[in-house]
Amino acid sequence: MGFSGNPHPNPLPSKGEQFTQEESEIVYRVIHARRDMRHFSGGEVAPEILQRILEAAHAAPSVGYMQPWRFVRITKADLREQLIALVEEEKEKTSDAMDERKAEFMRLKIEGIRDCAELIAVVLAPDDGTVFGRRTMPEEMALCSVSCAIENMWLAARAENLGMGWVSFFEPADVANLLNCPEGAKPIALLCLGPVKAFYDKPMLEKEGWRERKFISTVLAEDSYPT
Amino acid sequence: MGFSGNPHPNPLPSKGEQFTQEESEIVYRVIHARRDMRHFSGGEVAPEILQRILEAAHAAPSVGYMQPWRFVRITKADLREQLIALVEEEKEKTSDAMDERKAEFMRLKIEGIRDCAELIAVVLAPDDGTVFGRRTMPEEMALCSVSCAIENMWLAARAENLGMGWVSFFEPADVANLLNCPEGAKPIALLCLGPVKAFYDKPMLEKEGWRERKFISTVLAEDSYPT
Numbered sequence: 001m002g003f004s005g006n007p008h009p010n011p012l013p014s015k016g017e018q019f020t021q022e023e024s025e026i027v028y029r030v031i032h033a034r035r036d037m038r039h040f041s042g043g044e045v046a047p048e049i050l051q052r053i054l055e056a057a058h059a060a061p062s063v064g065y066m067q068p069w070r071f072v073r074i075t076k077a078d079l080r081e082q083l084i085a086l087v088e089e090e091k092e093k094t095s096d097a098m099d100e101r102k103a104e105f106m107r108l109k110i111e112g113i114r115d116c117a118e119l120i121a122v123v124l125a126p127d128d129g130t131v132f133g134r135r136t137m138p139e140e141m142a143l144c145s146v147s148c149a150i151e152n153m154w155l156a157a158r159a160e161n162l163g164m165g166w167v168s169f170f171e172p173a174d175v176a177n178l179l180n181c182p183e184g185a186k187p188i189a190l191l192c193l194g195p196v197k198a199f200y201d202k203p204m205l206e207k208e209g210w211r212e213r214k215f216i217s218t219v220l221a222e223d224s225y226p227t
Numbered sequence: 228m229g230f231s232g233n234p235h236p237n238p239l240p241s242k243g244e245q246f247t248q249e250e251s252e253i254v255y256r257v258i259h260a261r262r263d264m265r266h267f268s269g270g271e272v273a274p275e276i277l278q279r280i281l282e283a284a285h286a287a288p289s290v291g292y293m294q295p296w297r298f299v300r301i302t303k304a305d306l307r308e309q310l311i312a313l314v315e316e317e318k319e320k321t322s323d324a325m326d327e328r329k330a331e332f333m334r335l336k337i338e339g340i341r342d343c344a345e346l347i348a349v350v351l352a353p354d355d356g357t358v359f360g361r362r363t364m365p366e367e368m369a370l371c372s373v374s375c376a377i378e379n380m381w382l383a384a385r386a387e388n389l390g391m392g393w394v395s396f397f398e399p400a401d402v403a404n405l406l407n408c409p410e411g412a413k414p415i416a417l418l419c420l421g422p423v424k425a426f427y428d429k430p431m432l433e434k435e436g437w438r439e440r441k442f443i444s445t446v447l448a449e450d451s452y453p454t
């Protein structure tokens with residue numbers, strides 16, 4: 001499959017359209033049904049669906065229009081195995097860094113990197129020197145842009161009834177090395193994407209008793225930081 | 228208006244539902260129609276719409292289920308003025324840090340902080356010490372979680388036919404000070420939200436010739452960083 005076949009940098013220009021209330025409700029349903037999935041059922045993602053999901057990523061906002069996201073689709077089984085080895089190594093180190101009660105959670109299935117249909121590494125590109133909108137927070141704003149692209153993918157995937165999970169158990173320098181990233185590039189996600197048997201009804205870590213969902217009053221206030 | 232009135236931490240639980248192709252197309256239309264808006268037409272955002280948008284934010288994924296996002300709705304005119312003053316100051320400094328050609332872009336309308344119906348500061352909460360999923364990239368992963376929440380808001384707003392713009396022209400410490408943030412909290416966005424006359428047909432910085440949209444082949448490759 002070739003993603004480079006599309007000669008149009010703007011394949012889906014906005015028409016400045018209006019959305020109906022019924023349409024906006026669908027967007028909310030997708031936002032609330034999205035889950036960070038760790039259980040996949042193999043299978044595959046049709047090329048045109050994968051393309052749509054990646055184009056959704058590339059439609060994300062970015063500070064100074066940097067578009068600092070880079071996506072590496074992992075197709076080679078041995079490369080996936082090498083990434084799995086890095087993730088396993090980091091899981092050990094994380095477990096060692098946690099107290100005993102918390103380390104128990106590491107026995108849960110905390111990533112789906114072995115059984116997901118598609119594995120996609122997301123990399124923050126080396127800094128291009130943009131000052132516009134990021135003089136005071138350069139790396140932060142570039143990272144935020146890449147994250148918006150990932151959230152677009154997540155919602156697009158959910159709307160396609162596909163699960164996605166963001167694996168962050170790795171040393172970025174090791175992943176950068178495996179993927180031949182240039183100096184200054186930083187892998188921030190190994191995205192597991194593909195069919196799932198079922199979506200969790202709540203976030204997995206909430207179901208498993210790791211942590212509660214915060215009340216909205218905890219995260220929101222007027223004119224002053226919430227207390 | 229009170230956001231604290233909702234006693235349910237999970238007001239919109241997912242039903243693990245399936246979406247139809249027609250429904251997924253709506254999600255894509257919203258993703259591609261979303262713009263980083265800098266032109267607003269005043270007016271207001273109905274309380275129930277604002278609540279829905281903020282609940283969409285709070286439904287975002289977060290590393291280790293930290294939910295590290297905090298939202299401060301600015302209601303006081305004098306507080307908005309103080310924030311505007313900080314943004315104006317930073318625009319000057321950014322302009323000084325750019326070469327002459329680029330500094331011209333600072334004469335564009337690059338924020339809508341004065342004419343947007345709602346102004347919402349988004350703050351990264353102080354680190355809660357979570358190790359799970361972020362041993363190797365602690366601040367990065369927390370920031371990424373907050374950004375996913377902001378992208379949810381952006382798409383929810385667009386689906387409600389409201390514009391949103393992410394203003395990052397400020398010194399985070401100064402904004403933290405104005406909003407009584409605790410030590411370790413970091414404001415990352417001043418979100419301008421509200422009615423707009425029209426959405427840009429392309430990203431404003433692209434329309435204005437600041438930078439081109441990258442071809443998808445530039446940002447995507449298989450098994451190795453795109454070259």
